[in-house]
Amino acid sequence: MCDFWSSVLLMTGRFKGAPMAAHARIPDIRPTHFGCWLHLFQQTAIEICPPEAAALFIAKSEMIAQSLQFGIAASRVELPAASAADRSVKLSDGARRDVR
Numbered sequence: 530m531c532d533f534w535s536s537v538l539l540m541t542g543r544f545k546g547a548p549m550a551a552h553a554r555i556p557d558i559r560p561t562h563f564g565c566w567l568h569l570f571q572q573t574a575i576e577i578c579p580p581e582a583a584a585l586f587i588a589k590s591e592m593i594a595q596s597l598q599f600g601i602a603a604s605r606v607e608l609p610a611a612s613a614a615d616r617s618v619k620l621s622d623g624a625r626r627d628v629r
C-alpha cells in the first residue's frame with residue numbers, strides 16, 4: 530500500500546500491482562462499499578496528514594475509486610458478440626447471411 534501511494538502521489542513507480550484486477554475479482558464488491566471506504570480513508574487522511582497532504586490523498590482516492598468502479602462495471606457487463614456468425618440472419622431457406 531505504501532508503494533501504491535508513493536507511486537500515485539510522488540510518481541516513484543514503486544508500485545507494480547494490478548488494482549483493477551484485484552478489485553474486479555471480489556464478487557460482492559458494490560458502490561456502497563466504495564462509499565464506506567472513501568469515508569474511512571478521508572477521516573484517516575484528515576486525522577494523520579497535514580491539511581494540504583490530506584486534500585491530495587483524498588482527491589486522488591476519489592478519482593481512483595471512480596475509475597475502479599467504472600472498470601468493475603465494465604468487466605461485469607455482457608459484451609456484444611464479436612464473430613461474424615453472431616451477426617448473421619437466418620433466411621427462409623435455412624441459410625444464414627452476414628448482416629454487417
Ligand code: HEM
Nearest residue numbers: 533545546547548551552555558562563566589590593594
Ligand atoms: C469497496 C472498496 C474497496 C474494497 C472492499 C477493497 C478491497 C481490497 C482487497 C480485498 C484487496 C486485495 C485483493 C487481492 O489481492 O486479491 C485490495 C487490494 C488493493 N486495493 Fe483495495 N479495496 C477497495 C477500494 C480501494 C481503493 C478506492 C483503492 C485506491 C484508492 C484501493 C487500492 C488497493 C490497492 C493498491 C490494492 C493492491 C492491489 C495489488 O496488489 O495489485 N482499494 N483491495
